[in-house]
Amino acid sequence: MSFVDYGDTIKDGDTAIVFLGHESMFPVKVQHGSKTQTKYGVIRHSSDLIGKRYGSKVTCSKGGWVFILHPTPELWTMNLPHRTQILYSTDISLITMMLELKPGSIVCESGTGSGSLSHAIIRTVAPTGHLYTVEFHQQRAEKAKEEFQEHKVEHLVTVKNQDVCKNGFGVSNVADAVFLDIPSPWEAIGHAKSALKIEGGRICSFSPCIEQVQRTCLAMEEHGFTEINTLEILLRVYNVRTISLQIPDLGKAAEDNSSTGFDSSNQSNQGGLYGILQQGTAQFKSGVPLKEMVGHTGYLTFATKSLF
Amino acid sequence: MEESAKPGLRIREGDCAVLKRDEVFKAVLVLRRRKVIFEKQWFYLDNAIGHIYGTTFEVSSGGSLQPKKKMEETTTETKEAGTDNRNIVDDGKSQKLTHDDIKALKDKGIKGQEIIQQLIENSTTFRGKTEFAQDKYIKKKKKKYEAVITIVKPSTRILSTMYYAREPGKINHLRYDTLAQMLTLGNIRAGNKMIVMETCAGLVLGAIMERMGGYGSVIQMYPGGGPVRAATSCFGFPESFFNTLYEFPLSKVDSLVSGTFSSETLPSEPEYNVPVEEESNGSLDEKQSLIQETEEESSTEAVMESNETEEQETMDLAAEDTEYKESKEKGNKENIREKQRKQQERRRKLVETAALLEEKNADGLIVASRFHPTPLLLSLLEFVAPSRPFVVYCQYKEPLLECYTKLREKGGVINLKLSETWLRNYQVLPDRSHPKLMMSGGGGYILSGITVTVEKVQSDASSLEAQKNEEPASKKRKLKEFNC
Numbered sequence: 001m002s003f004v005d006y007g008d009t010i011k012d013g014d015t016a017i018v019f020l021g022h023e024s025m026f027p028v029k030v031q032h033g034s035k036t037q038t039k040y041g042v043i044r045h046s047s048d049l050i051g052k053r054y055g056s057k058v059t060c061s062k063g064g065w066v067f068i069l070h071p072t073p074e075l076w077t078m079n080l081p082h083r084t085q086i087l088y089s090t091d092i093s094l095i096t097m098m099l100e101l102k103p104g105s106i107v108c109e110s111g112t113g114s115g116s117l118s119h120a121i122i123r124t125v126a127p128t129g130h131l132y133t134v135e136f137h138q139q140r141a142e143k144a145k146e147e148f149q150e151h152k153v154e155h156l157v158t159v160k161n162q163d164v165c166k167n168g169f170g171v172s173n174v175a176d177a178v179f180l181d182i183p184s185p186w187e188a189i190g191h192a193k194s195a196l197k198i199e200g201g202r203i204c205s206f207s208p209c210i211e212q213v214q215r216t217c218l219a220m221e222e223h224g225f226t227e228i229n230t231l232e233i234l235l236r237v238y239n240v241r242t243i244s245l246q247i248p249d250l251g252k253a254a255e256d257n258s259s260t261g262f263d264s265s266n267q268s269n270q271g272g273l274y275g276i277l278q279q280g281t282a283q284f285k286s287g288v289p290l291k292e293m294v295g296h297t298g299y300l301t302f303a304t305k306s307l308f
Numbered sequence: 309m310e311e312s313a314k315p316g317l318r319i320r321e322g323d324c325a326v327l328k329r330d331e332v333f334k335a336v337l338v339l340r341r342r343k344v345i346f347e348k349q350w351f352y353l354d355n356a357i358g359h360i361y362g363t364t365f366e367v368s369s370g371g372s373l374q375p376k377k378k379m380e381e382t383t384t385e386t387k388e389a390g391t392d393n394r395n396i397v398d399d400g401k402s403q404k405l406t407h408d409d410i411k412a413l414k415d416k417g418i419k420g421q422e423i424i425q426q427l428i429e430n431s432t433t434f435r436g437k438t439e440f441a442q443d444k445y446i447k448k449k450k451k452k453y454e455a456v457i458t459i460v461k462p463s464t465r466i467l468s469t470m471y472y473a474r475e476p477g478k479i480n481h482l483r484y485d486t487l488a489q490m491l492t493l494g495n496i497r498a499g500n501k502m503i504v505m506e507t508c509a510g511l512v513l514g515a516i517m518e519r520m521g522g523y524g525s526v527i528q529m530y531p532g533g534g535p536v537r538a539a540t541s542c543f544g545f546p547e548s549f550f551n552t553l554y555e556f557p558l559s560k561v562d563s564l565v566s567g568t569f570s571s572e573t574l575p576s577e578p579e580y581n582v583p584v585e586e587e588s589n590g591s592l593d594e595k596q597s598l599i600q601e602t603e604e605e606s607s608t609e610a611v612m613e614s615n616e617t618e619e620q621e622t623m624d625l626a627a628e629d630t631e632y633k634e635s636k637e638k639g640n641k642e643n644i645r646e647k648q649r650k651q652q653e654r655r656r657k658l659v660e661t662a663a664l665l666e667e668k669n670a671d672g673l674i675v676a677s678r679f680h681p682t683p684l685l686l687s688l689l690e691f692v693a694p695s696r697p698f699v700v701y702c703q704y705k706e707p708l709l710e711c712y713t714k715l716r717e718k719g720g721v722i723n724l725k726l727s728e729t730w731l732r733n734y735q736v737l738p739d740r741s742h743p744k745l746m747m748s749g750g751g752g753y754i755l756s757g758i759t760v761t762v763e764k765v766q767s768d769a770s771s772l773e774a775q776k777n778e779e780p781a782s783k784k785r786k787l788k789e790f791n792c
Contacts, residue, residue: 004497004498004499005499006499006500006671006693006696008669008693019722019723022723053694053695053761054694054695055693055694055695055696055758055759055760055761056694056760056761057760057761057763067695067722067760068695069695069758069760070695070696072495072697073495074492074493074495074697089489089492089493090489090729092492093485093488093489093491093492093493094485094488094489096488096491096492097464097465097468097484097485097487097488097491098465098488100463100464100465102518102519102521103497103498103519103520103521103522103523104521120492123495123497124497124519126497126498126499127498127499127523128521199317199360199362200362210736210741213734213736213741214736214737214738214741217736218738228736229733230733230734230736231731231732231733231734232731232732232734233485233729233730233731233732234729234730234732235727235728235729235730236727236728236729236730237725237726237727238705238726238727238728238753239726240709240712240713240724240726285706285709285710285713286709287705287708287709287726299734301736304362306362307360307362307363
């Protein structure tokens with residue numbers, strides 16, 4: 001397996017995702033002799049994982065079972081250990097498309113953080129592209145390097161431990177796209193411009209606060225970026241539920257037909273509207289929104305560097 | 309030399325380029341001496357050829373494009389401005405220049421900048437406006453009178469934005485951020501073997517091909533006679549990308565799943581379904597060679613006008629042609645052989661594609677069509693390997709509710725999620741930052757999930773599985789903090 005290539009069977013050294021049920025999963029490093037505890041019992045790597053096909057059901061010692069999934073950057077994003085607040089697939093999707101990333105793209109990113117976006121970028125630019133990622137926190141930079149190695153993508157990424165606002169990305173005029181997720185992105189716009197190819201490229205800055213966005217947009221304009229555009233994207237999830245609503249008892253209608261009422265003689269007509277009508281309830285399928293949803297992650301500002 | 313090292317950097321004849329003016333896009337074929345209309349302006353693209361993509365042009369008299377130099381913003385000396393609009397009356401009489409006056413200025417060839425200056429000087433209310441209002445006024449006039457056009461290179465970002473704005477009906481109202489979600493959730497990347505079923509003019513196919521970079525393979529399922537790839541040709545992919553693009557008729561899917569597939573009857577195509585009739589006509593050969601050319605060129609010709617028109621022409625010509633098929637024996641024999649050769653080639657490819665599908669090891673499935681998604685998913689998922697993502701787009705939510713239910717019953721999928729994205733644009737200006745007035749009301753819905761191995765289990769075990777995958781009961785609806 002690898003994060004940039006599908007494999008069929010689980011191998012020693014792989015990172016696999018253990019899926020226990022709805023919204024419940026975690027990553028596991030597959031190793032000969034290792035054991036993993038789950039609420040359904042123990043999973044013995046050597047006998048239960050290695051050699052099995054990805055997507056298989058694995059029975060644990062207590063009798064319950066799980067599915068073992070092939071890792072993808074999206075699954076990784078949902079399960080990675082957080083060292084910082086991370087970007088989720090909703091924002092990542094839009095960033096990937098708006099920065100026009102594809103195989104062969106050269107991308108500069110700062111800060112690396114927990115590597116959520118990094119993994120997604122690496123997946124998209126493989127096999128011929130490259131990610132230059134800058135992180136000013138030494139331990140985080142180290143951890144990111146380790147993870148890229150474990151995930152067998154180190155050949156596609158270069159991690160630099162420095163301050164992008166002071167020292168830039170460490171490369172000049174090579175990038176097709178630059179991504180900034182730092183406290184003061186306006187201080188890095190100049191460096192971003194020089195990291196981008198001479199003939200042009202795309203830039204994106206992610207900031208939670210509108211004040212940061214204002215300063216960044218101004219800096220972009222001053223440095224000659226065009227097509228400056230700020231937007232935000234939010235995900236709305238729906239739970240699919242079969243809902244039963246009770247039909248109210250409005251009593252019986254009088255003998256004459258003057259009263260219009262939801263009486264029993266009309267119930268069969270109502271059945272057509274609401275599907276199965278049983279015992280004074282109306283049943284229907286609904287996509288029900290969650291009680292709470294993420295209302296804000298950050299503002300995404302995109303712009304273009306061009307020769308003109 | 310430099311150009312060959314960086315293919316696609318410069319505008320070339322034959323390219324599909326996208327014209328951009330502010331937020332408006334239009335895809336055009338770059339051809340010499342071909343008049344183009346865009347945003348109420350007529351011009352020729354001849355002068356654009358050779359320039360780098362991203363260059364901005366002005367339309368000068370005669371309809372020729374002139375590259376526009378990046379002008380220094382005129383340093384705004386502190387102009388006179390008011391504080392609020394309490395005394396500004398909008399009676400429609402504040403502008404002293406009439407329509408004819410302005411037209412006269414335009415006819416004289418006066419530059420947009422000058423016209424705007426004239427409008428400002430002849431406006432009685434301009435001085436009384438606040439600085440912000442003056443700014444807004446100037447921006448509005450610039451938009452109208454300073455017509456600059458940028459020629460940009462097509463990409464998923466640009467084409468999906470363009471289609472959503474211009475022809476959303478052609479793409480089932482798939483908004484560009486929804487498309488972005490599909491590409492990421494589907495883990496579209498180089499090396500995959502993808503199955504795609506779309507009726508979005510080939511936009512989704514093109515987006516997938518762009519993210520695969522020519523690596524891996526794509527099998528496009530199509531309804532009716534053939535796949536529509538009008539938008540795909542706008543991307544400007546190199547020929548090599550199409551070597552690993554396959555197509556397969558939906559009408560044959562059932563037979564493939566049930567194991568009764570035969571390549572004998574291809575779906576009705578113009579060359580096949582019209583019976584041969586004996587007639588004589590001298591103009592026959594010309595028509596036949598025309599068809600040959602159209603067929604070969606149609607793959608390279610990038611068109612904004614739909615592919616369907618071309619197919620229609622080909623069909624019309626073919627219909628006429630086969631009527632006169634037997635008339636000139638000498639020329640005909642060659643043409644018949646050519647037709648047979650092509651038929652055999654098509655059959656060969658179909659068998660090859662069927663074999664690819666029968667391996668049942670595709671790395672993912674993307675569906676985005678006008679058809680009800682449930683039957684498509686239930687059958688096409690058969691060809692996907694376990695532990696692979698799939699994404700279905702639908703303009704409406706209800707069919708996806710049904711799809712979700714049927715998938716649960718069928719089993720073999722986990723992590724089902726029904727979602728939509730909400731997109732909002734912002735105006736960011738000093739002291740004037742706020743979301744924009746209008747936003748998209750809806751961009752469609754997505755159902756995504758991951759395949760797992762299907763086991764031949766007893767019904768009670770599979771219901772246990774369904775329970776495990778069940779959403780938590782409504783009472784226990786926990787706060788899912790980062791459920792993005």
